[in-house]
Amino acid sequence: MTVERTPSTRMDFAVATAGVLLCAVGFALNRMWNELPWERLALSLCLAAMAAILAWPVRRLLRWSWATALAVAWSVALVVFVGVVPLLAAALLGIASLAIGSWRLPDDVPARTAVATAIGLVVIGGLNGWLLSWPIHVAPLWYVVLLGVVALRRKSLLASLAGLRGNIGAAIAGAPRWAAFAVTLAGLASTACWLPTMQVDDLAYHMGLPSQLLLHGRYVPDPSHQIWAFAPWLGDNLQGIAAVLARQDARGAMNALWLLLSFALAGALARRLGGGDTGRWIAVALVASFPPLVWMAAGMQTELAATALLFALLATVLSGSRHWVLPAAVLFAGLLGLKTMHALSALPLLAYGAWRHRDGLAWRQLPVALGACLLLGGSSFVLAWWHTGNPVLPLFNDVFQSPYYPPRAYSDVRWFSGFGAHLPWAMTFDTPRYVEAFRGGIGFSTLALSGVWLLALLRPAHRGVAIATTAVVVLPMVPLQYVRYTYPGMLLLAVVLVPCGRLALGRRGATWVFAGLCMLNLAFQANSGWLHHSAALKRTIRALGDESQVFPHYVPERMLLRAIPADDDGIVLTTVPDRNYTAELGGRGRGVLEHDPTLHAARAAAEADASGAGWRTLFDLSGARWVLVVPAQASPALQRALADVSARRVGAIGDAELWRLPDDAKDASR
Structure with missing residues (x-):
């Protein structure tokens, strides 16, 4: 009709x-x-x-x-x-x-x-x-x-579940x-x-x-x-x-x-x-x-x-x-x-x-x-206010003036x-x-x-x-x-x-x-x-979900982190701001992106110091034992700092490398 x-x-x-x-x-x-x-x-x-x-x-x-x-x-x-x-x-x-x-x-x-x-x-x-x-x-x-x-x-x-199957069948x-x-x-x-x-x-x-x-x-x-x-x-x-x-x-x-x-x-x-x-x-x-x-x-x-x-x-x-x-x-x-x-x-x-x-x-x-x-x-807001002075840190820090972030609006x-x-x-x-x-x-x-x-x-x-x-x-x-x-x-x-x-x-x-x-x-x-x-x-389909065959192509850092001994509790520092892939370490990761204002500022100073002293100071400031490096983005200052402290390259996957700092890195740089 x-x-x-x-x-x-x-x-x-x-x-x-x-x-x-x-x-x-x-x-x-x-x-x-x-x-x-x-x-x-x-x-x-x-x-x-x-x-x-x-x-x-x-x-x-x-x-x-x-x-x-x-x-x-x-x-x-x-x-x-x-x-x-x-x-x-x-x-x-x-x-x-x-x-x-x-x-x-x-x-x-x-x-x-x-x-x-x-x-x-x-x-x-x-x-x-x-x-x-x-x-x-x-x-x-x-x-x-x-x-x-x-x-x-x-x-x-x-x-609640009794009529669910019938309802789905009727809808279909x-x-x-x-x-x-x-x-x-x-x-x-x-x-x-x-x-x-x-x-x-x-x-x-x-x-x-x-x-x-x-x-x-x-x-x-x-x-x-x-x-x-x-x-x-x-x-x-x-x-x-x-x-x-x-x-x-x-x-x-x-x-x-x-x-x-x-x-x-x-x-x-x-x-x-x-x-x-x-x-x-x-x-x-x-x-x-x-x-x-x-x-x-x-x-x-x-x-x-x-x-x-x-x-x-x-x-x-x-x-x-x-x-x-x-x-x-x-x-x-x-x-x-x-x-x-x-x-x-x-x-x-x-x-x-x-x-x-x-x-x-x-x-x-x-x-x-x-x-x-x-x-x-409200839990995150109340606890943020209690611990940092800013319930929405880092937002509106020009108002709340928390010491954990510069006093400006994010x-x-x-x-x-x-x-x-x-x-x-x-x-x-x-x-x-x-x-x-x-x-x-x-x-x-x-x-x-x-x-x-x-x-x-x-x-x-x-x-x-x-x-x-x-x-x-x-x-x-x-x-x-x-x-x-x-x-x-x-x-x-x-x-x-x-x-x-x-x-x-x-x-x-x-x-x-x-x-x-x-x-x-x-x-x-x-x-x-x-x-x-x-x-x-x-790649995920080919690997039947095996992430170890996928990570090297996109986030090789995740594979490098697995090379760190399971009983090691050392700090891991990433040196590229937009590749701070360490959250999975449960608190042991440090990055130089603006999520960490102190290390972010330290990196800016270190990159301007060709002697490598700025990076050596940053290693000490972060307390790092392990360092993730992307050679293609590593400045001469960073490379010199690694050499000066006698850091040892532990592994390399894709475009990333994992370096081990000596326990006496601070003394080795003198």
């Missing part, structure tokens, strides 16, 4: 497709085909084909849907490359979180199981934030605590093709979890907390050598708990849990807002194909966890219950515990919730909600290009100006869905949530134009626009637009960062 379009629906269709045309024009004008990472796209398509081949016999023999069979195939791959033990550790943490978070959570919250798990993770990580410096972080104790929670809440757990049956497509894209996104930890900030900072818990059973922040030591730590805290449970790095497994929560919540939000089962899977596909998602899942930055918590916060706001305030406060505390910018961007959702529930707002719950927020999200001049209406276009086609990525690395959803966004603002049914989520995207970009901080908001806005887009575009139009957008985003997925732009995934 042919459906005739009225003038109103034709206008809606025209407005909705205007964003697609705008994106196409920008793509052509900027010759974006020259930026396509063809080799990595081919690898993604090959992996998708292999998953389908593996899923086919499962589907035939067990008569499962394509989506279910594909999910099994990708899950098996996750086990192979991430490992059974880390996945079991993350699963236990997730189940215990569900047991905690399901307590008093309203029944009508979309994706209640996922929301409850997110809340539980915040509770566990938030409370543990106050205990990080206590020497109690050992696997047996954590197993007793988490298994005890599961046992105590077993009835609630069973009730409602849109089987879209479900299979979305699961394939989700599986491709999960390949980022296969990669070993190699991103710069992770090796220089984020691995520090989990490594200290693993090695010492406690976390001892040292702001004199790491100015971010007291920065909001919920994400690294949870990574550390998973690592302690697994007795090894569990980043891939923990990120797989965050991905799963994000996908479940995205689909539930789209369906609750009127997208139906098809809209559910479109939302999952949009999130899974968002290029920066693989960058987020390959590292330990906060944006992946923030995405899941932000989705859960909106799901809580959309609840019809007047008891939404406390769960929302817990989730907001989680965002605060991840990064202050995430909390700032979430404020519009709280405002939308207050407006939406204005007739039945439970005012008596507000003091309890505020207390919960401070308890679960800022990164790279990301102050100017706020304005041009940003969606500029960020899409001139991406490196706004984040460490290649052109097209943030995908094309912002431009392609701009017409749908305009319609959502004009339609009363979608206006409120559209305004709130737009503010979530815009707020982080006002103080500085660094697009990474707005990744969670960009994903949330894309999900919210799905129902409006389906109505405006019609069934066939929505299929072409959303499927095409997902494929375009997938094509540019590797442009989200250097790691995915390299052959790292290919």
Whole structure:
């Protein structure tokens, strides 16, 4: 049957497709085909084909849907490359979180199981934030605590999980093709979890907390050598708990849990807002194909966890219950515990919730909600203030005057290009100006869905949530134009626009637009960062996840650190500012980047001293026994200093070398 379009629906269709045309024009004008990472796209398509081949016999023999069979195939791959033990550790943490978070959570919250798990993770990580410096972080104790929670809440757990399988089956049956497509894209996104930890900030900072818990059973922040030591730590805290449970790095497994929560919540939000089962899977596909998602899942930055918590916060706001305030406060505390910018961007959702529930707002719950927020999200701020005098060290140190950082406002001049209406276009086609990525690395959803966004603002049914989520995207970009901080908001806005887009575009139009957008985003997925732009995934697959065969190509320092005797507790000094890959040493690493203002200044002086005396002084100042050197970047002053103290080269891998300083290095230099 042919459906005739009225003038109103034709206008809606025209407005909705205007964003697609705008994106196409920008793509052509900027010759974006020259930026396509063809080799990595081919690898993604090959992996998708292999998953389908593996899923086919499962589907035939067990008569499962394509989506279910594909999910099994990708899950098996996750086990192979991430490992059974880390996945079991993350699963236990997730189940215990569900047991905690399901307590008093309203029944009508979309994706209640996922929301409850997110809340539980915040509770566990938030409370543990106050205990990080206590020497109690050992696997047996954590197993007793988490298994005890599961046992105590077993009835609630069973009730939460009872209808889950049936609900998933019904969702797949409602849109089987879209479900299979979305699961394939989700599986491709999960390949980022296969990669070993190699991103710069992770090796220089984020691995520090989990490594200290693993090695010492406690976390001892040292702001004199790491100015971010007291920065909001919920994400690294949870990574550390998973690592302690697994007795090894569990980043891939923990990120797989965050991905799963994000996908479940995205689909539930789209369906609750009127997208139906098809809209559910479109939302999952949009999130899974968002290029920066693989960058987020390959590292330990906060944006992946923030995405899941932000989705859960909106799901809580959309609840019809007047008891939404406390769960929302817990989730907001989680965002605060991840990064202050995430909390700032979430404020519009709280405002939308207050407006939406204005007739039945439970005012008596507000003091309890505020207390919960401070308890679960405030540990890093309180302890930072107590130990350093600055609750947000090193930020705003011109105000707080902490002795651990110069009395000036911390800022990164790279990301102050100017706020304005041009940003969606500029960020899409001139991406490196706004984040460490290649052109097209943030995908094309912002431009392609701009017409749908305009319609959502004009339609009363979608206006409120559209305004709130737009503010979530815009707020982080006002103080500085660094697009990474707005990744969670960009994903949330894309999900919210799905129902409006389906109505405006019609069934066939929505299929072409959303499927095409997902494929375009997938094509540019590797442009989200250097790691995915390299052959790292290919090498990981060839090595079946053996990181020792991958590190030498990208971060040889991680292999050199393994050459240090296990019983050696000496300080390791890195001599290249942007290669301070020593956080895994659990407090024994020293770097000359600005994370350590004293050594950073000492390096500047040492480089200006051709005699090598400055570097010899720096060796003494750092207390180093081991030195990591990149010969191609080693100045004559550094080389002379190593020779003067009779340092011995222990090993060389790739472009890096490990040197051993003699115990009497200070005397040897005289």
